[in-house]
Each structure stands twice: as structure tokens, then as C-alpha cells.
Amino acid sequence: MTPRPFSGFEWLIAWRYLRARRSEGGVSVMTWISLIGIALAVFALIATLAVRSGFRSEFTGVILGANAHVTVYAQTYNDEFGRPTRAIRDFDGVAERLQAVEGVTRAAPMVRGQVMLAANGRNSGVEVFGQRPADVQTIPLLAEPERARGDIARLADGVAIGQGVARELNVGVGDKVTMISPNGVQGPFGTTPRISHFEVVYIFAVGRYDIDRTRLYMPLSEAQTFFNHQDTVDEIEVLVTRPDDVAAMIAPILDATGPDYFTWTWRDSSGGFLRALEMEDNIMFVILSILVLIATMNITSGLIMLVKNKGRDVGVLRTMGLSEGSILRVFFICGASIGVAGTIIGVVAGSLFAIYIDPVFGFVNWLLGGGVWDPSVRFLSALPAELRWEDVAKAVGLSLGLSFVVTIFPARRAARLDPVEALRYE
Structure with a gap:
């Protein structure tokens, strides 16, 4: 009987490979580097999006709270x-x-x-x-x-x-x-x-x-x-x-x-500035997306090394009856698990940073001797941050999507290993 996809034994083998030390043919150091890299990239993405959302909301709130939405003038x-x-x-x-x-x-x-x-x-x-x-x-x-x-x-x-x-x-x-x-x-x-x-x-x-x-x-x-x-x-x-x-x-x-009258709206006076903020948000998201892509590429490097070190194991598993699909899923689980774990850590760290930005920024300001934030330059009295779930969802989707995609290629390489060639010199 053909086992169902992602069966328990596939998770067991993948977990064994992730925990394996270098002396056992594992790449545990590379695993940690990939994990930390993804976590930092997701943290940076969420923190940046939260600050940008805070800036936009703060400026819009002040514009709408202290200025007319529509001003009526006489001709x-x-x-x-x-x-x-x-x-x-x-x-x-x-x-x-x-x-x-x-x-x-x-x-x-x-x-x-x-x-x-x-x-x-x-x-x-x-x-x-x-x-x-x-x-x-x-x-x-x-x-x-x-x-x-x-x-x-x-x-x-x-x-x-x-x-x-x-x-x-x-x-x-x-x-x-x-x-x-x-x-x-x-x-x-x-x-x-x-x-x-x-x-x-x-x-x-x-x-x-x-x-x-x-x-x-x-x-x-x-x-x-x-x-x-x-x-x-x-x-x-x-x-x-x-x-x-x-x-x-x-x-x-x-x-x-x-x-005999005409109008001037808040969008007429501040719309260009808000459009510039929106454009800057999109540019920042693209730049930080590249950072997440670079971090997920570490997963590819680690899996390629893992596939090379575990070639003999793959040959043995294939001779025991495991299909190409099972081998592919084993190594996919290895890479995807790193991406999921790093994403979770990054989301938690980024969300906590956005929520507690005032004490964090206060500590940084104290550490650098004060004067880090000049309201006369930035027009705001404090660094704003607004954690939006749609921003978190974008960061999570991007990180998991890239992690899953980059994992497929080395996993397919492992699945296509010829067991005869893998065991020829054993």
C-alpha cells in the first residue's frame, strides 16, 4: 500500500536530518544560520512596515484632526x-x-x-x-x-x-x-x-x-x-x-x-505627500523582500549540502522502497521547517518591537546620549509605529512562499538521485 503524503515516517526522517551533527553528515550550523537569517529578515520587514504605517497614520491623523477636510473660498x-x-x-x-x-x-x-x-x-x-x-x-x-x-x-x-x-x-x-x-x-x-x-x-x-x-x-x-x-x-x-x-x-x-464659491480639500494640499509616502512604502517593501529572498537562499545552500552528505542514506532509503515523492517530501520538510520556524520567530520579534517601540526607542535614545529624534526635522514628537495585521500577513506570506519555493529545487535533486550511483562505492 502506498503511504499517504507527509506520513509520520517522513517527518521523523526530516527531523533526524535537521538534528544531525556535522560529524554525522548533518549541517546543523547551516540550519541555525538559515533560521536566524530568516527571523531577522522577517523582523526587519514587519518593523519597517509598522513604522511606515505609523508615519502614514500619524501624518494623516494630524492633517485630518487639525485642519479642514474641505475649505470653501469665494470667487x-x-x-x-x-x-x-x-x-x-x-x-x-x-x-x-x-x-x-x-x-x-x-x-x-x-x-x-x-x-x-x-x-x-x-x-x-x-x-x-x-x-x-x-x-x-x-x-x-x-x-x-x-x-x-x-x-x-x-x-x-x-x-x-x-x-x-x-x-x-x-x-x-x-x-x-x-x-x-x-x-x-x-x-x-x-x-x-x-x-x-x-x-x-x-x-x-x-x-x-x-x-x-x-x-x-x-x-x-x-x-x-x-x-x-x-x-x-x-x-x-x-x-x-x-x-x-x-x-x-x-x-x-x-x-x-x-x-460664487470653490473648494480646496485636504487631498489637494497633502495628497502629493501621502502619495509619496505610499510610493516609499512600496519601494521599502520591495527592498526588504530582496532581504528575505537572500535569507531564504541560505536554506537552499544548506539543503544542497545536506543532500550531498546524505546521498548514501537516500540510496538506502530508495532500495528499501521509498518513492521519489517521499524523498522529495523529506527534504522539503527539512527546508520548509526552517522557513516556518524563522518566520514565527521574526513575526513575534517584529510584533513586539512595534508594540513596545516607545521603551525600545527610549533605550536607544538614552544609549546614544539623547537627541536622536529631532521634531523640527521629522515634524513628529515621537517615532510612531502601527502594527497592522495585513502587513504581518504580507510578511508571513512572502517569507513562507519564498521558503517553500527555494526548498523545492534541492529536494527534487535528492529525489532524483540514482540509488545505484549513490551506493556504488559503499
């Missing part, structure tokens, strides 16, 4: 003095119509400008976002930032600034800052810079350097006065329930605003 027209402008006059009416659109969760009028902020003999350029205090409290990353000082509910009494701005000016909650704009009051001797003083009531840190270092939020009425906007705003910020499908929201939003 350019001439004001009463014949000057071209895009100021929105009936901003409350437009905001109400936008708020009624299905899928829109927030529509907030805003005055936006750039000023010089001064305090304690220091100066810093900041971007001003003038909104109603109630609207500011509905911005996700402003309401629940990484760290915060003060009370955002007191925005009507002052301004909110990023932690980077506060550090640059050496100010805290309750301190006064001076806001200076060159576009001030028109007089007979030209334009006089506008200067106003405000109390810092809230300091936020959302975890992204270019926001914490440049932003200032103030009440809409104060911003309208400071920037000479009277009863107009610059734009209307819109948040939607499904920002990934923001393109589908453009038509209903424009239907609500009318033909």
Missing part, C-alpha cells in the same frame, strides 16, 4: 473700492447651508493671516486662525491634544498658541504677548502697523512640529478687527464624516454654496 470679485478680494460676506448663511449638507459635521467661518508675535524680547512669526471659540473647541486635536496647559474654554479672553511658539517666546498660560501686523491703519503718512496685546489662555501640543511651532488661535471677532475684515471672513472650514471620500462631498457642498 474673486471687486469690493466697493474696486479692489479684488475673495472675502466672504454672508458667511453665517453659507455656514448654515453647509452644515445642512448630509455628511458635513462642522462648518466654521475663519479669518486667516500671518503676524509677528513678540514677548520677553523675542519674536516669532505665526499663522493666525480666527474662529469663534465654540468652533475652535470642536477641532479634534485642539480639544484633545497630546499635551495642553490652560483652558480652551477661555479662548474668548485671549489666544491659544502651540507649544513650540510658547517655548520660542518663553511664555506660559497667563502671560501677555504682542501681536504685530504690517497691514494696519491707513493714515496720511502711509500704513501704520497694527499692534495689539493678548493674554495666553491655552497652550497645545498636537505632536506635529509645523503646527505646534506656527499656529495661534484667537476669537473671530478679534481677528476681524485686527485684520480689518469688518463683517467678512477669508474662508469656511468644513469637516466631513468620511474624509477619505472627500471627493464625493465636493458636488453637494458646491450645490449648497452656489456658483
Whole structure:
């Protein structure tokens, strides 16, 4: 009776060959090298994919949590003095119509400008976002930032600034800052810079350097006065329930605003950056896949040596009645077992690295004396990592697939050994 494939005796023989010492014709050292190589390659692949996913999620989360999903602007027209402008006059009416659109969760009028902020003999350029205090409290990353000082509910009494701005000016909650704009009051001797003083009531840190270092939020009425906007705003910020499908929201939003307006989405402003991240992810996966391929090639080298050393054994087994298929499966089990074991070790190590990346990175930072991570360069306050099961599945599939494929060729060579030739000189 023909034994079924992968019978117990085939596993027994394969296990015996894997455990054999060099003096017995085995290649135990090569087995360990192959195992460690695959484990390290899978670990590197999972760790890299987790960090890349973390970067993408972190940047996307900050973009969507601290910025408008859709910004509505007015088409350019001439004001009463014949000057071209895009100021929105009936901003409350437009905001109400936008708020009624299905899928829109927030529509907030805003005055936006750039000023010089001064305090304690220091100066810093900041971007001003003038909104109603109630609207500011509905911005996700402003309401629940990484760290915060003060009370955002007191925005009507002052301004909110990023932690980077506060550090640059050496100010805290309750301190006064001076806001200076060159576009001030028109007089007979030209334009006089506008200067106003405000109390810092809230300091936020959302975890992204270019926001914490440049932003200032103030009440809409104060911003309208400071920037000479009277009863107009610059734009209307819109948040939607499904920002990934923001393109589908453009038509209903424009239907609500009318033909005198146009939109700018978060994908218009950051889509190129996200596409670059996606391309980089694909390139990194290809490069690390080559690393996994190189690691699995060690299995081929080890099996070729094992087949050469066990030629006599193969001849004996063939004369005892083992088929070519049984011999092929024995050596396939040898190589595949190494691939499976290395993959499991790599998956466990890579997953633990992604899960506990903060203490691991903290130890590395301490070991190298600090300063390894510069938020001003990388725009994030910490190294992010997000373990996604689809990334783990890709790494596992790649490693096992390559391990099984490279094992077939030396296993077929062993199966095709002529038992007569193998035993000729024995």
C-alpha cells in the first residue's frame, strides 16, 4: 500500500536530518544560520512596515484632526473700492447651508493671516486662525491634544498658541504677548502697523512640529478687527464624516454654496505627500523582500549540502522502497521547517518591537546620549509605529512562499538521485 503524503515516517526522517551533527553528515550550523537569517529578515520587514504605517497614520491623523477636510473660498470679485478680494460676506448663511449638507459635521467661518508675535524680547512669526471659540473647541486635536496647559474654554479672553511658539517666546498660560501686523491703519503718512496685546489662555501640543511651532488661535471677532475684515471672513472650514471620500462631498457642498464659491480639500494640499509616502512604502517593501529572498537562499545552500552528505542514506532509503515523492517530501520538510520556524520567530520579534517601540526607542535614545529624534526635522514628537495585521500577513506570506519555493529545487535533486550511483562505492 502506498503511504499517504507527509506520513509520520517522513517527518521523523526530516527531523533526524535537521538534528544531525556535522560529524554525522548533518549541517546543523547551516540550519541555525538559515533560521536566524530568516527571523531577522522577517523582523526587519514587519518593523519597517509598522513604522511606515505609523508615519502614514500619524501624518494623516494630524492633517485630518487639525485642519479642514474641505475649505470653501469665494470667487474673486471687486469690493466697493474696486479692489479684488475673495472675502466672504454672508458667511453665517453659507455656514448654515453647509452644515445642512448630509455628511458635513462642522462648518466654521475663519479669518486667516500671518503676524509677528513678540514677548520677553523675542519674536516669532505665526499663522493666525480666527474662529469663534465654540468652533475652535470642536477641532479634534485642539480639544484633545497630546499635551495642553490652560483652558480652551477661555479662548474668548485671549489666544491659544502651540507649544513650540510658547517655548520660542518663553511664555506660559497667563502671560501677555504682542501681536504685530504690517497691514494696519491707513493714515496720511502711509500704513501704520497694527499692534495689539493678548493674554495666553491655552497652550497645545498636537505632536506635529509645523503646527505646534506656527499656529495661534484667537476669537473671530478679534481677528476681524485686527485684520480689518469688518463683517467678512477669508474662508469656511468644513469637516466631513468620511474624509477619505472627500471627493464625493465636493458636488453637494458646491450645490449648497452656489456658483460664487470653490473648494480646496485636504487631498489637494497633502495628497502629493501621502502619495509619496505610499510610493516609499512600496519601494521599502520591495527592498526588504530582496532581504528575505537572500535569507531564504541560505536554506537552499544548506539543503544542497545536506543532500550531498546524505546521498548514501537516500540510496538506502530508495532500495528499501521509498518513492521519489517521499524523498522529495523529506527534504522539503527539512527546508520548509526552517522557513516556518524563522518566520514565527521574526513575526513575534517584529510584533513586539512595534508594540513596545516607545521603551525600545527610549533605550536607544538614552544609549546614544539623547537627541536622536529631532521634531523640527521629522515634524513628529515621537517615532510612531502601527502594527497592522495585513502587513504581518504580507510578511508571513512572502517569507513562507519564498521558503517553500527555494526548498523545492534541492529536494527534487535528492529525489532524483540514482540509488545505484549513490551506493556504488559503499
